[in-house]
Amino acid sequence: MRITSSVTSVSWIPSEAITGPVRLPMDVGVGHYDDPPPDQLGDVGTFVAADRCRFANELAAWVEVDDAGRISDAGYAGAGHVGPTSMRLLGRTLAIPGVAYPLLQAEPEIHPDRVRFVQTAGGRTGVPMPRPVRRPPFVRVTSPTAWTTLACTIHSDGAVEHEVVDASPFPRHWIYGGDARLVAKSGYIDFQTWAEANVGDHTPWGESSTAEALVTEVETALERELSLHIMRAGERPELRRLAVGELLTRQGEPGSELFLLLDGVVVVEVDDQPLAELGPGSIVGERAVLEGGVRTATLRATTPVRVAVARGDQLDPAALTELASGHRREEQPS
Structure with missing residues (x-):
């Protein structure tokens, strides 16, 4: 055979x-x-x-x-x-x-x-x-x-x-x-x-x-759809760069922005425990937009990182809710 x-x-x-x-x-x-x-x-x-x-x-x-x-x-x-x-x-x-x-x-x-x-x-x-x-x-x-x-x-x-x-x-x-x-x-x-x-x-x-x-x-199909909206619909997004070790978000701090990873890798940490690594195409930060404006995780750059910044009101709330449902990594069994 x-x-x-x-x-x-x-x-x-x-x-x-x-x-x-x-x-x-x-x-x-x-x-x-x-x-x-x-x-x-x-x-x-x-x-x-x-x-x-x-x-x-x-x-x-x-x-x-x-x-x-x-x-x-x-x-x-x-x-x-x-x-x-x-x-x-x-x-x-x-x-x-x-x-x-x-x-x-x-x-x-x-x-x-x-x-x-x-x-x-x-x-x-x-x-x-x-x-x-x-x-x-x-x-x-x-x-x-x-x-x-x-x-x-x-x-x-x-x-x-x-x-x-x-x-x-x-x-x-x-x-x-x-x-x-x-x-x-x-x-x-x-x-x-x-x-x-x-x-x-x-x-x-x-x-x-x-x-x-x-x-x-690979990011989800929903993230690909939302990333096109961030990069091509309406106003040009702000671009930010992070060096290795810099924080994109810190758990517990206020925040209202979303981030699209354009290049590089970040590690997701909850209560100082690494849970996942995310790369280009991933969208992060939506849980703070939906859950009271407080960051639920720390995102730390493990390589040089480039991100596009978007406001929460630029994207459909229903899509953000669906996206957030897959990002509750602290609730998933290890």
């Missing part, structure tokens, strides 16, 4: 994610940011070729299980995808092909009851990106390398586990499971480190890679 599964990462550039002088092409409309990928992913190659994202790592694998329930064979069936970069020059749109790096597939780790597959895919855009870097020759013209390293473990009983082993700190990476549904996201993007450090030997195709994959759970 053959069992197949897959895990896919889609790498894309969120709005306002690029910093410093190299963001000028984005600001003047020569380059472009990407719209968020969908919750359900279709054909990966078609999606990348249409310039909907920059890179994709499609780890697909299979195992053969004999009549005794033992694994007899296994193999890869996926691919890496690097898309074009669309640029507008003199009223024309040019599609500049990206540069794909060799697909790295580790030898399958075969055990009697499971197989673990590990695959790295990535590359760089074909558009030059002159910038200073941290090591000789201290200046680079070609764009930095972007990648993800994914793992998929298939068990003989059909159970499957996915893991993001390693990833470049830029751009944003979204993770899709075997049913092509969004299941996780990279929690923090760091454009400056990516631009200055991820070159040459300091990538999976060189001698070392020191990137840490920080992945958070």
Whole structure:
């Protein structure tokens, strides 16, 4: 019997994610940011070729299980995808092909009851990106390398586990499971480190890679709907930044604002006990709006964090009530 599964990462550039002088092409409309990928992913190659994202790592694998329930064979069936970069020059749109790096597939780790597959895919855009870097020759013209390293473990009983082993700190990476549904996201993007450090030997195709994959759970469909309202409906939201260790809210203090996490990770603490970690797309603070204006939890930044601020009266009270019903983490069994 053959069992197949897959895990896919889609790498894309969120709005306002690029910093410093190299963001000028984005600001003047020569380059472009990407719209968020969908919750359900279709054909990966078609999606990348249409310039909907920059890179994709499609780890697909299979195992053969004999009549005794033992694994007899296994193999890869996926691919890496690097898309074009669309640029507008003199009223024309040019599609500049990206540069794909060799697909790295580790030898399958075969055990009697499971197989673990590990695959790295990535590359760089074909558009030059002159910038200073941290090591000789201290200046680079070609764009930095972007990648993800994914793992998929298939068990003989059909159970499957996915893991993001390693990833470049830029751009944003979204993770899709075997049913092509969004299941996780990279929690923090760091454009400056990516631009200055991820070159040459300091990538999976060189001698070392020191990137840490920080992945958070996907926000709810309601949070996605409300986040679009915060960012695109009416007035432009105030943006705030927090350093590592700074508090977004403190339990017991008054508060009437809502926060949409745009980038970074916060830990939720109640009575000084950590209960959960939240990443991009999460909306927090609604319980204070609904429950007397007092913060019910402390939210502490574990990475640099960027949030959009909204007033409670900007959102439908019924939607906030529904959102709050899923945020009573102190009432949930540990």
